[in-house]
Amino acid sequence: MNAEWRWDFAFEILPKMLWATLNTIMAAGIGYSIALIVGLLFLLGQRTRFKIINIINREIIEFIRSTPLLIQLFFVYFVLPQFGITLSAWVCGMITIGLHFGTYLSEVYRGALEGVPKTQWEACRALNFTTFYTYRRIVLPQAFPIAIPGMGNYLVGIFKDTPLLSTIGVAELFHAATAVGGYHYRYLEPYTIVGVIFLILSVPAAMGIRKLERSVNKSQGKVKN
Amino acid sequence: MSYLSFLSEHGPTMLLGTVTTIKVLICATILYVIISAIFGLMRVSKNPIIQGVATVYIEFFRGTSLLVQLFWFYYVLPFFGISLEAFTAGVVAIGMNFGAYGAEIVRGGILAVPKGQWEGAFALNFTPAKRMKNIIIPQIFPIILPPAANLTVELLKATALVALVTVVDLTFEAKQINAITWLSAQCFGTALLIYYIISRFFLVPFLRWLEVIAARKVGKDRI
DSSP: OOOOOOHHHHHHHHHHHHHHHHHHHHHHHHHHHHHHHHHHHHHHHHHSSOHHHHHHHHHHHHHHHTSOHHHHHHHHHHHGGGGTOOOOHHHHHHHHHHHHHHHHHHHHHHHHHHHSOHHHHHHHHHTTOOHHHIIIIIIHHHHHHHHHHHHHHHHHHHHHHGGGGGGGTOOSHHHHHHHHHHHHTOOHHHHHHHHHHHHHHHHHHHHHHHHHHHHHHHHTTOOOO | OOHHHHHHHHHHHHHHHHHHHHHHHHHHHHHHHHHHHHHHHHHTOSOHHHHHHHHHHHHHHHHSOHHHHHHIIIIIGGGGTOOOOHHHHHHHHHHHHHHHHHHHHHHHHHHHSOHHHHHHHHHTTOOHHHIIIIIIHHHHHHHHHHHHHHHHHHHHHHGGGGGGGTOOSHHHHHHHHHHHHOOHHHHHHHHHHHHHHIIIIIIHHHHHHHHHHHHHHTTOOOO
8 A cells, every 4th residue: 555645636636625615515414404494493482480400401402402413313214214204314413413512503593692782682672673673683683793703613513523524424524535435445545535625625614613703802892812 | 144143254354443442432532531631721821922822723623523633644644755654644634623622621611710719829928839739720620520420421422433543443343244244233233232231331420420530529528
């Protein structure tokens, strides 16, 4: 086995890898959209006045957050068919990622809502605004900027966790690399290309989020350094 | 097959896997703590070369996926003549990946120590090494432990990935049992429960205890 990097082989497989990258980006996008909505549902569960729902909600979040995404994927993929629900690997993967990261996003939402000063609520109460109006015009516009950095971080997080989907057979970037590597029995180029593609996509994204965070802090009047 | 008979038949195997998972957890935690301390200190260095090395390391390991790094360590390094055992490759990949995240936490902790402490140490004519060792570092523990605790729980979850490079851990055993018996709900459900129990009743209380001790050391009894 020689360790030489072969450019011809790298260029031969590059188009295939780039196509698979589209799948990865799509998986991250869909998973993230589901997670955004699931996060809202968990947030609702947290903010209802029924204590029992709060407690159950809390436990579900704790459970999902402290168990590995990989086993959750296996669980959804292998167990649902036992109950007569057969879903494709794509759907299973998206559901699991959505649920898993939905719990994290609900914490981001909660932190953002709690970041809005209490006096804002009191003022709305004093002005006799309806709850809906209070949320729409006063609270959410202030909570959103606080939530942006956390939301961005989890977008990058989901993107970096998509390779797990290959374990249940979703044809994304990592799956393509393993297939190509197994076919030619050369793993050096495929896995290195995967790493480089991830770096190219996620480092600028992370930088963008940091910039966004700084501008948000500035607009909130919290200037660091 | 009832759940109890499932447990009596496959429970011991899963427990063996759990022991491996805990071994990976402990080894990877030790490695990640060391790496985050080194690179966190390098990151706040005034020397641009040292700082640059740390920045490249951190961005590289945070920018790529853990699974990719794991496969790289296990399948690609042998091409360069470095063959790691599956267990070692898993521990090294997880330790280095989480070390990058931990280094950022350490950096944040160092910068969060109040400026007066730095100035006080400077005024008392401490050498930079002594200032770090005696004044700054003892104070960063209560600051960095809560985020580090979160990271350690993430690390426990990440240990599941080593099953994919053939380390026989809890996830691997669950997959094996699933392949033999097709009792997916039981075996994956049990695995999920075991991870939950490790994290909720052992790891998190232990980390909380560390937080309390660290806070007490610097005279902050609240938390």
